[in-house]
Amino acid sequence: MTLGEICKNICSGGTPLKGNSEFYENGTIPWLRTQEVVFNEITKTECFITETAVKKTSAKWIPANCVIVAISGASAGRCAINKIPLTTNQHCLNMEINSNVAHYKYVFYCVQNQYNELLDKKEGARGDLNASRIKSLKIPVPSLSVQERIVNVLDNFDAICSDLNIGLPAEIDARKKQYEYYRDLLLNFDPLGTVLAQASKQASNN
Template identity: 45%
Template sequence: MSKLDELIKELCPDGVEYAKLNKICKFQNGFAFKSSKFSHTGFPILRITNINSGELSNDGYIYFNKEDYKENLEQYKVKKDSIVVAMSGATTGKIGYNYSDNTYYLNQRVGMFIPFKEKLNNRYLFHWLLSKSNDILNISSGTGAQPNLSSVKMMEFIIPLPPLPVQEEIVRILDNFTEHTAELTAELTAELTARKKQYEYYRDSLLTFGDEVEWKTLSDVLKIKNGKDYKQFEEGEIPVYGSGGIMTYIDTFVLDRPSVLIPRKGSINKLYYIDTPFWTVDTIFYTDIYTNIIIPKFVFYYLQKEHLEQYNTAGGVPSLTQSVLNKIPIPVPPLAEQQRIVDILDRFDTLCNDISVGLPAEIKARQQQYEYYRDKLLTFKEKQI
């Protein structure tokens, strides 16, 4: 019999108590920092873009100076071992954990869980929240890249509440599992990163041209078009794309030819190549490509090489405009040469990115294994009162 089984048999043989999250945990909403007062130094603000599944990213922090605010900002501090959640945007519902000694401050689009220590183990709550990611998304409101999460609804969730020694043993098991998984995943990720760098090297080499080819602008080889609302259509099988990817499915399409989708706002460097019918909303452009001049997949790979974030026109949320995009120069070698380059890069792309084969599949399998054991360990018979 495992230690966990022994603890359950000793401390809760008849089942465990279940409680609403708001009875055993406080929720802290973020603070509306003024974008006009953002700075390059000072105290970092935690934004939704810094929240990954399970940890905080160090990419793209913005800063503020305390002297710009009269309010006491102590309650908005995200200290070590804090649990946070993205409340809106493309990452809505993502749970983050501050493993570092760094202190951040909650932006208004981020919330923080503060468990009552006499009832709820912090790491137990973290693992449980990760298991509820789909439920959290289901209670969000709004559509597209900007859904919003209700803290009131989320804090109505009911959590199993075994005695603290049982919670601590579950945490020990899951933390050991994730630590081992993290080591294996790190090795796989390092190999995948090396392969992606190799791919980017060959892509950039293959797509570097001089005066030996004809050069045009994007407006010469394609037409950039705006996305539209989709809510008047019925549910169907045609994907609707926003800047964050597929949002839903409807019964009609805006284009049924190969196209490159270019986010207008947000993740402007995240391009999509689509060769089946699709619809787009207004946060992302689609392209009607003149295939007698250029191959759509060639356009996709070349724009990846160009790193469109360099064409950002906004100081806040990254943005692209048609006028700027239309002027981007693009090489136009003969169609046969374009196809040769596309065929080579397709093979690299499959190796690096296809989630059903190779290294990404191994990484995904590790995560699924953790999720299986986590969900099993967090399932209890409810104690009858």
């Protein structure tokens, strides 16, 4: 299915006029910029805007657990998940996933896995991504139970890779390569049952 087909809502954000103090001064609303989109989970933002900015500009609230894809410049193609409700600038494409069809974290992993494919879709002098091209990106959509198993396996490997207290740098590098290997196999579904069994066993042993 395409990303557009599995989303409840897709929108971009907006950047309130920088010179207007009423849009930023004493702002409390989290406002995400593309440089903060780095294949991560967003729990806070560096910048904030005001209620007035939301009312008077194209900046808008999005719910937690959207898949956010940067669509402009050097950041284009990178993705993230917002763990808090927030607003974004206009260079973020925000996808609210239909939970009856897909698990948001599974979609995140699929988009992350197709980063190079997204880079190939960049166009123009600045290397921007067209929103319609992102929405037309196809990902495999197995049952929700299979998606959840894949997410659990990849989350376990991700936790191991992210824990800087585990082992020596060489061991951490080996874990990253192992994670990438299983991620690619899982998302290619070849063969799914065998891969899930191997990856789950490997994750539990660690």
